[in-house]
Each structure stands twice: as C-alpha cells, then as structure tokens.
Amino acid sequence: MTRNAEPSYQFGPFQLDLSEHVLLRDGQRVPLTPKVFDVLRLLVQNSGHLVTKEMLLTEVWPGSFVEEANINRSISVLRKALGESALGQTYIETVPKLGYRFLAPVAEVPLAGLESRAPTPDRVAVDLGADHGDSRFVSSRAVAGTVVALVAVGFGCYAVLGLREREKHAAILTPVHKQVTFTGIEAAPTLSPDGRRVAYVSYGSPERTVMVQELAGGRPLPIFSAPEVGRLRWSPDGSDLMFWSRGGGKNGIYVMPQLGGTPRRVAGGLFTACWSPDGSTIAVAQYLAAKISFLDLRTREPRTVALTGVHRWIWDMDWSPITNQLVFASDDNEGHYSIWTMRPDGSSQNRILVGDTEISSARWAPGAAGIYYSRRANETVSLNKLIRQPGDGAWKAVEAPLVSGLETDGAFAVSADGGSLVYSRSSFHSNLWTVEVGGSATSPRLETRELTHGTSLIERPRVSPDGNWVAFNIGRESLANVYIMPITGGAPKQLTFLKSFSVGPVWSPDGKSIAFVSTESGTRRVWLVAANGGSARALSSDHVSDTSEVVWSSASRILYQQVENRNFQGLDLQSQQERPLVRDGSVGWIASPVPSPDGKRIAVAWNRRPTRGIWIIDGEQGRETPLYEAPTPPLVIGWSADGTSIYALDGGRPIYRGLFARFGETLTEAKILKVSVSDGKAQSIALPFNEVGGVSMTPDGRTFVCAVYSSRSDVWVVSDFDTLPGHQSARR
Known part of the structure; x- marks a missing residue:
C-alpha cells in the first residue's frame, strides 16, 4: 500500500x-x-x-x-x-x-x-x-x-x-450550530420532544404567525396568527403546542394541535407557563403576585400555590418527569435574579442560585441530573449548567459556560433526550433619527434625517429645553454612558465616564444640568452631571426602579420611578426630602410623567382601573383626572408650548430589548398621538420606521427624535452543546 x-x-x-x-x-x-x-x-x-x-x-x-x-x-x-x-x-x-x-x-x-x-x-x-x-x-x-x-x-x-x-x-466535543431559518424575522423557537420538529414565531406583517417545521426539511406550516404571540411550549407527547397570545380578540394562553386546528383558550392574561410531565396540567405564573396556578386541563379545576421569598416576575418554568419538581427563574424588586425548585404542592421551595445578571430561562437536563439556564454577560448570553453535588445533593454551578457569546434574548429549549438545543440568534442596533412634521393636520408631511450612524445601541433621547441639543445613552446592559450632540448633527460628546449602567438622561429646566440613573454605587440611584461636562454625583436613595425613569418636575425637584413601578418619588434638591407623586400607588402602574409648561400639572401614562390611559395630575389641587383611554396606555413625551395638547407615543407588537430600552421594550407600528387637553380627542401621525424605542420632541412640537432599531433574527439548532461528563443524551 x-x-x-x-x-x-x-x-x-x-x-x-x-x-x-x-x-x-x-x-x-x-x-x-x-x-x-x-x-x-x-x-x-x-x-x-x-x-x-x-x-x-x-x-x-x-x-x-x-x-x-x-x-x-x-x-x-x-x-x-x-x-x-x-x-x-x-x-x-x-x-x-x-x-x-x-x-x-x-x-x-x-x-x-x-x-x-x-x-x-x-x-x-x-x-x-x-x-x-x-x-x-x-x-x-x-x-x-x-x-x-x-x-x-x-x-x-x-x-x-x-x-x-x-x-x-x-469533554472536548464542540457544540455545532446549524441555521434553520433564513428570512431574518423568526424568533421564540421550541423543539418537539423527539427533536425532529421546531416551532417558532414569524414576525412578518401584519401579524405574528406560529410556524411548525421539520428539521429534516420541508416547508414551514403556519398554524396560528395574532398581533402578539410567543412563549411556545410543546406538550410532552409532541401532539400539541401551547403559547401565549394578545390582541385581535385572542388574549390568553392557548393550546392547539401541532399541525393546526382549533385553538383552545385555557387561561387568561399571563403568559409564562409549562406542561406537567403527563400533559394533563399546566402551571401558570402570576405576575407580581408571587403565585403559581395549576390548571387541570380535564376538569378545568385550578389551584394556586403561594411562593416564598420575593418574586417580581417569573421568566421561565419547567416540570421534571423524573423528580416531579418545578424549576423556575425569577427576579425581585432589588434587581436580583434567582433559580428556584419546588414541588407542585408548594413544598420544598428552595433557591439554588442567585445573582445580579439576567437569568431569563431555566430548563431541566435529561434525567433531572442538572439544570440548564441562560445568563446575560454584557452584550451576549451564555448557556450554563447547575449540577448536584455527590453526598449532600447541593446544587453547584459549573464554572465554565457550556456555550457562550450567543446573540439572543436568552430563551431556549432542549429536546427530551438532551441531544439538541434551539435558540434564536438575534442581532440588533439602533441609531437616532429626526422626524420633522410639516403640512396640515389632515395631510402631514414628514422629513426624516439620520443623526447617528453605526452599529452601537443608542437609546433614550431627550431634547434640551432650547431645542438645540439631544442627550442620550450609548452602550449595552451593564455598561452604558451619557452623551450629548447638536440636534442638527455632529460628533457625540461623552459626558459620563462611569464603569456602570448609566442611562435615561433628562435636562434640567434651565438646560445646565442632566439627571440620569446609574448603578455606579452598586444599586440604582439618581445622579447629576453638568451639561458642559464634569464629575457626576449621586443624589437619591437606592429605591429606583430598573426602568431607570427620571424627570425634572421643576427647577428644584426630580421625579424618579420607584421599585414596582407603581409610583414616583419627588426628590427636593435643596432639602433632600422625598414625597410620592400620587396618593395611592397601589391602584396601577404609572409611567412617563411630563410636567406642563407652567409646571402646575403632570401628564402620566397610568393603567389605573377602570380607566387605563393618559391621566393629568394637578399638583396644586391634588386632582387625578383621566384624559385619554387606551387598553395599553401610550407613553407621554411632551406638551404643546401653550399647554393645550399632550403628545404621546403609541404602537403595537412590542419587542423585548432589555433594560437599555425604555421599559425594556420597543414598538412596531409606532405613531405619535396629539391629544387635546380640553376634550381628550386625538390625532395621530405614523412614524416611518419598523421598530422604534425612545422618542423625544422639541418644545414647539415640530421635530421628534427617535431611537430607530435595525435587527435580524433566525432560528438555530445546536448539537453536542453539553459535553460535560455524566451528561445523558440518548443520541450518544
């Protein structure tokens, strides 16, 4: 030879x-x-x-x-x-x-x-x-x-x-990634238990569509459409899909056959849910209520379990067929993220991991020998694993991530045999654009111009009181700083140089100072910096919400959103005394306060029942009056110079972009509302962009500065993602 x-x-x-x-x-x-x-x-x-x-x-x-x-x-x-x-x-x-x-x-x-x-x-x-x-x-x-x-x-x-x-x-096998979709508009995937099919959401217009596709090949099959849909979960036997929907009269959690048919609404409102191992029951998390409800799909009889500890939001849940335990990922009001396990009857509730970085998904590994979870690291997400220690059975995090550097929202799913993992690879960035409104009320004319360029993430623009400058933040979660630039364009000037998450800049009424929220001290506080540069200093206590919402209500008073987003605290800069914006913060979430030109009234977005929408708070008389009703309250962005109109940002199909964006979400089909203060009637102007984040306006109401997003998302499948000793995959 x-x-x-x-x-x-x-x-x-x-x-x-x-x-x-x-x-x-x-x-x-x-x-x-x-x-x-x-x-x-x-x-x-x-x-x-x-x-x-x-x-x-x-x-x-x-x-x-x-x-x-x-x-x-x-x-x-x-x-x-x-x-x-x-x-x-x-x-x-x-x-x-x-x-x-x-x-x-x-x-x-x-x-x-x-x-x-x-x-x-x-x-x-x-x-x-x-x-x-x-x-x-x-x-x-x-x-x-x-x-x-x-x-x-x-x-x-x-x-x-x-x-x-x-x-x-x-241990030295390497994860192999395979692209499944190629249009740039697919996300929220889940794998069938046998790993042969993938279901995902297509973000095409005018609605979002649930698609089912064979991984071996073939055309995707559309089975359901709605203005908003997500959180897909396959039933344990692979016959049904469960998902959450909102809009168009399709609100709640639905179950339907995997190849199409009649969707069956099984629960209303909330959207984090998982199947029991035998498929007879679903567990549904209740937002801000620290409870998980269990719904028997045969009898429709619900029961509810109260959770120990502090749970603001439950991001993900999974139910083990081996141990009959649930695992769930949650966060609390202090910005801590945790992973918990519990039994379906509410017993044995144990927090097994806690940290300050986002954990948005948690799933059982095959045989319940471990727990997979996602963790955000600056601009990307890593897939990690918890394993039980021999002897005492305590959970311990594996030091190195299984897969790192993923551009994704942190959601994933694993096949029942542990051989494959699915996620959506999503890359996005944003730039500032100006929109000048001309023409008439019935026939507006829009002129757009791009202010910034590149692939940075630029958000939360705020126009200065004289209309000549824009403040904004550049960065990603965990590291961002405040910048300013002329509204006519030019090179951005960096104002803060903190090694932390510093966002949400707002101008003082005289334009000489800028307040913002920063985690520089280890917790979120209101900070202040001179508009012409200099050292920044902390002002408030550490009870600022992770929305990082702050606004000047007068020359000497700053409002910042409290934890739980149900009220704003007014901080007097001279006396350092604080008092709440509204008398009763328990009646609903409140957001985006903007003072009137004379400083006597404040317009807010409020989901206060029974009238959700835009409200006006009279600071002198203490009256709280609804102005414009909407199921999802539009975010207030400004007043007309004469105080007769309020401008607000409305839209549909929000997209989660993390804490860098205002309230964590952006809008598609965004539009500017001009609401009359006298009768609550509104006129609207559609913004010519696919996805919009923060919006600000000049005092004359003629120019709007928008954070405009560019993004692509496709479904990917990873094999050999868990190479640790002891991993049980039926394909090996």
Whole structure:
C-alpha cells in the first residue's frame, strides 16, 4: 500500500504523523480527538509564527459556527497532552486577544526514515491484497493473530480506563450550530420532544404567525396568527403546542394541535407557563403576585400555590418527569435574579442560585441530573449548567459556560433526550433619527434625517429645553454612558465616564444640568452631571426602579420611578426630602410623567382601573383626572408650548430589548398621538420606521427624535452543546 505523502514533524520527545493522524511520545500514542489534532497540526506547521483565532476557526471548523471557548478548550487539552505543567516545557504561547504561537523547535521527518521504523502494537500496517515481497505486508494468519491480540489488549484497556477515557473524550466535543431559518424575522423557537420538529414565531406583517417545521426539511406550516404571540411550549407527547397570545380578540394562553386546528383558550392574561410531565396540567405564573396556578386541563379545576421569598416576575418554568419538581427563574424588586425548585404542592421551595445578571430561562437536563439556564454577560448570553453535588445533593454551578457569546434574548429549549438545543440568534442596533412634521393636520408631511450612524445601541433621547441639543445613552446592559450632540448633527460628546449602567438622561429646566440613573454605587440611584461636562454625583436613595425613569418636575425637584413601578418619588434638591407623586400607588402602574409648561400639572401614562390611559395630575389641587383611554396606555413625551395638547407615543407588537430600552421594550407600528387637553380627542401621525424605542420632541412640537432599531433574527439548532461528563443524551 502506498502511503499518502504527508510529512511528519518532530519536536522534543513528540512526533506528529500526519499520514497516520497520530501523535507519538517516545513511540507511544498520545490520544487526541480529530479537532484537537487539527489544532496541533496548524500550530506545528506554523511554528514560531502567530496563528490567529480566525485562522483556527476557518481551518479546523470550516463551515460551522463555534465559539472561541472551543478553541480555548482545545488548547487546554493540548497543553495537558504535551505535559507542559509536568515537564516545565512550554510548547504553546498565548498571544492575548489574537491567538497562539507554537514555541518548540520543529523538524520535518523524511517519509523514508519514517517508513523504515518497525511497527509497534500501536501502529500495524495491514494490506491483504498486496505483494508479499514488501516487508510491510504479512500473511493472513499473522494478521488474524495480531488482530485478536489487539482486540484483547483493547478490551483490557477499556476495562481499566473505562469511563475516565470516555469522559475525557466527551469533554472536548464542540457544540455545532446549524441555521434553520433564513428570512431574518423568526424568533421564540421550541423543539418537539423527539427533536425532529421546531416551532417558532414569524414576525412578518401584519401579524405574528406560529410556524411548525421539520428539521429534516420541508416547508414551514403556519398554524396560528395574532398581533402578539410567543412563549411556545410543546406538550410532552409532541401532539400539541401551547403559547401565549394578545390582541385581535385572542388574549390568553392557548393550546392547539401541532399541525393546526382549533385553538383552545385555557387561561387568561399571563403568559409564562409549562406542561406537567403527563400533559394533563399546566402551571401558570402570576405576575407580581408571587403565585403559581395549576390548571387541570380535564376538569378545568385550578389551584394556586403561594411562593416564598420575593418574586417580581417569573421568566421561565419547567416540570421534571423524573423528580416531579418545578424549576423556575425569577427576579425581585432589588434587581436580583434567582433559580428556584419546588414541588407542585408548594413544598420544598428552595433557591439554588442567585445573582445580579439576567437569568431569563431555566430548563431541566435529561434525567433531572442538572439544570440548564441562560445568563446575560454584557452584550451576549451564555448557556450554563447547575449540577448536584455527590453526598449532600447541593446544587453547584459549573464554572465554565457550556456555550457562550450567543446573540439572543436568552430563551431556549432542549429536546427530551438532551441531544439538541434551539435558540434564536438575534442581532440588533439602533441609531437616532429626526422626524420633522410639516403640512396640515389632515395631510402631514414628514422629513426624516439620520443623526447617528453605526452599529452601537443608542437609546433614550431627550431634547434640551432650547431645542438645540439631544442627550442620550450609548452602550449595552451593564455598561452604558451619557452623551450629548447638536440636534442638527455632529460628533457625540461623552459626558459620563462611569464603569456602570448609566442611562435615561433628562435636562434640567434651565438646560445646565442632566439627571440620569446609574448603578455606579452598586444599586440604582439618581445622579447629576453638568451639561458642559464634569464629575457626576449621586443624589437619591437606592429605591429606583430598573426602568431607570427620571424627570425634572421643576427647577428644584426630580421625579424618579420607584421599585414596582407603581409610583414616583419627588426628590427636593435643596432639602433632600422625598414625597410620592400620587396618593395611592397601589391602584396601577404609572409611567412617563411630563410636567406642563407652567409646571402646575403632570401628564402620566397610568393603567389605573377602570380607566387605563393618559391621566393629568394637578399638583396644586391634588386632582387625578383621566384624559385619554387606551387598553395599553401610550407613553407621554411632551406638551404643546401653550399647554393645550399632550403628545404621546403609541404602537403595537412590542419587542423585548432589555433594560437599555425604555421599559425594556420597543414598538412596531409606532405613531405619535396629539391629544387635546380640553376634550381628550386625538390625532395621530405614523412614524416611518419598523421598530422604534425612545422618542423625544422639541418644545414647539415640530421635530421628534427617535431611537430607530435595525435587527435580524433566525432560528438555530445546536448539537453536542453539553459535553460535560455524566451528561445523558440518548443520541450518544
């Protein structure tokens, strides 16, 4: 048999044989997986030179999407295989932020010299149909004897090494990502229990549509449409889909056959829910009520369990068929995120993880041997795992994430066998645009102009009192700062240089100061900085809501939204005394207060029952009067200069964008309302953008500054995402 003429390389006691795809140390095989071998080959062939991470991804994982963590893991395995720590020899140098360099002297071994070496038990050449005159070929009897001996040795080694070797090899598998949709408008996916189908939401106009698609191929099947739909969950037997819907008379949680049919409304209002293991019951979280309701789908009999601890919002839930326990991810009023477990009767409620970064999903691993959860890290999300400790059974987080660097909203789903994970890869950014309104009330004319450019996330614009400047924030969650720029355009000027989340700038009435909310001190507080720059200083207590809403109500008083979003506190800058904006904050959530030009009244968005919408609060007389009714209150953005009209932002189909956006959401089909203070009648102007975040206006009401989003989202499936020892996947 003629060998492929590939070179072999010698360095120290090692020989890298490319033809046989083997690494030898003093003639003995060093086990490496194919990908780790390819990483070593690339480093050795470029010995003494930098091998960038991009080169490694392109050469070793062509055509696949993998994270840098896979490179780091492969390098770590290589260093252990080469015995760097034991021998004191350094073979691989890390070049920070760039890549790696192979340091050891490398010599290419001639092919002839390699062939003359006697075969060892690790390397036997066999060819039953070749010329017996060649010393590389042996008789069939000798071959059979050799094979039997090798098989016996192999089984002996397996019995000795067993699980250790299998776990070592499993630990260096790498997640493989496969794109499922390609239109840029799909999100919120879930996997069928058998991992063969995916359901997701298509964000096309005019409504959002639930789609079901075979992963092996075929056209997606639309089964349900509504203005808003999401939170898809497959039933345990794969026959039905459960989802949440709102708008168009389709409000609540619905169940319907996976291939289409009549949707059945099973619960109203809230949307975080999961199935029981046998599919007979659904658990539904109640927002701000610290309760989970259990609805028997056969009898329609509900029961409710009260939760211990403080739970503001339950982001995700899952029900284990092994332990009959629920796991859920929640947050509290102080901005802490937690993972809890409990039994369906409400007993054994245990908080097993707590932190300050967003945890938006939690799902049981196969066999209940672990819990997968997502955690936001600056601009991206990582998939992590909790595992039980032997002995006391305590839960412990695995130090390194399973998958990192995901551009996603943090939601995911796992097939029942643990072999596949699905998520939506979503990338987005925003820029500021101005919209100048001309023409007449019946035939408005809009002129648009882009103020900022690029792929940063720019949000929460506020126009200065003289209409000449715009304040805003640039950054992402956990790190953002305040900037200003002329409303006519130009280079942004950075005002704050804090290493924290600093957002929501608002101008003082004289335009000389800017208030904002920052986490610089470890908790959210109101801060102040001069409009022309300088050092920022903290003002308020630490009871600011994570909406980071703040506004000047007068030259000496700042309003900031309290935790739970049911009231605003008025902070007097001279006396440092605080008092609430409304008398009774329990009647509904209140948002976006804007004082009238004379400072005597404040317009707010209030979901106060029975009249949700825009209200006017009279500061002198203490009256609270509804003005404009709407199921979802529009956000107030300003008053007309003469105080006869109120401007507000309305729209449909909100998209969650995290705490960087105002109230965490943006709007599609956004429009500006002009509401008459005398009779509550409104005129509207549609904004010419697909997705809009914060909006501000000049004092004359002719120019609006909008945070305009650009985004794409598609469904991806990941295999081999959990490479930890002990992971139970039926596909392995």
